[in-house]
Amino acid sequence: MKKRFLAVTLMLMAAMSVFAQAKAEPVKMILSTTTSTYETGLLDYLLKPFEQENNCIIQSLSLGTGKAIQVAKDGNADIILVHARADEDKFVSEGWGVNRQDVMFNDFLIMGPKEDPAKIKGVKTAAEALKLIAEAKQPFVSRGDESGTHKREKSFWKKLEITPASAKDSWYMESGQGMAATLKIADEKNGYVLIDRATYNFQKDKTRLILLMDGGDDLLNPYGIIAVNPEKYKHVKYDLATKLIEFMISDRGQKMIADYKINGEQLYFPNYKNPRVAK
Structure with missing residues (x-):
């Protein structure tokens, strides 16, 4: 009887855990980025499966690189996706960002x-x-x-x-x-x-x-993705930002970038492995 009661209890606890997880509020994260990645529809295409799989909502701020970086410096973004390498390197060297990765180019x-x-x-x-x-x-x-x-x-x-x-x-x-x-x-x-x-x-x-x-x-126009440094702003979603970076540079993410086309034409090219750099 006790074993049966214990089994039922464990089943109920497991069911409640699943129910609680299903009802959990999605985590919100802010991505500060360029106008082109937003206007071409690339971000919606890339972020939708990531949001579904990680129970999150990513708000994309389409600003252009200069403003996108400044928003992050002000503590109003968790992660940035931009295309100005000198500014990206400065953002990291000054301690505002961490874990910069090459993502794609056109x-x-x-x-x-x-x-x-x-x-x-x-x-x-x-x-x-x-x-x-x-x-x-x-x-x-x-x-x-x-x-x-x-x-x-x-x-x-x-x-x-x-x-x-x-x-x-x-x-x-x-x-x-x-x-x-x-x-x-x-x-x-x-x-x-x-x-x-x-x-x-x-x-x-x-x-x-x-x-x-x-x-x-x-x-050549390469793009980099950078998480905002949690030592600068404690409130940033660093763990989730890291997951997004890992997704973007994974084989799956890089293939999605390569597969994204408009009117049959490829818009962006994977750039994590053997990255190309503007001269």
């Missing part, structure tokens, strides 16, 4: 009017292309928002020792917006724009502008 390219008045088609580097655009004073629309795309653009101008500014250069405009919105403005101005390939594949049928330059090593 590349930047330059779009412009099919007439190509600045004659950039055929040049070998992005810096050469921007030099021709500046010399021809043809409309160029910059993100102007300290995003990873904007930071890369500024690195090209720095090589050229040119400092364009919308206040003094009528041909140079800053949108202060995400990539899709910036492309729309460039289309309206019939101008040139530096854009990531994922957004290009997602938006190319919605614009008159065409692809004029791609493929250079200087246009």
Whole structure:
């Protein structure tokens, strides 16, 4: 009788444990990231199975790299996914982030009017292309928002020792917006724009502008994922952030990245094993 009672008790306890687990409130975590990963639908695709398997809700803040990093520094994010390696390394070296991992890459390219008045088609580097655009004073629309795309653009101008500014250069405009919105403005101005390939594949049928330059090593666009340091902010979901990093760099996560396509075209490429670095 006692054995039977014990068995029933154990069964009830197990059932109650399962019920309690099923009723547990999902853990909420904040991912601060770029506009392109959000606008292309990649994050929804990647995060949905992770949320289901880990009983969590991940709120994605689509901000651009500069703002995404600052939000994390302010203690308002648990993890970041960005694409500006120098800033990522600084974020870690200053103690704000830990466990940075290479996740994926695509590349930047330059779009412009099919007439190509600045004659950039055929040049070998992005810096050469921007030099021709500046010399021809043809409309160029910059993100102007300290995003990873904007930071890369500024690195090209720095090589050229040119400092364009919308206040003094009528041909140079800053949108202060995400990539899709910036492309729309460039289309309206019939101008040139530096854009990531994922957004290009997602938006190319919605614009008159065409692809004029791609493929250079200087246009490589790698992404890194970094957990916010729990020693800086005790409230961050470090354990869950670590699980997300492990998921993203796992064989499964890397395959999901490779399999994600829009209109049959791959938007991002796995970059954990043998990572490629921008030059």
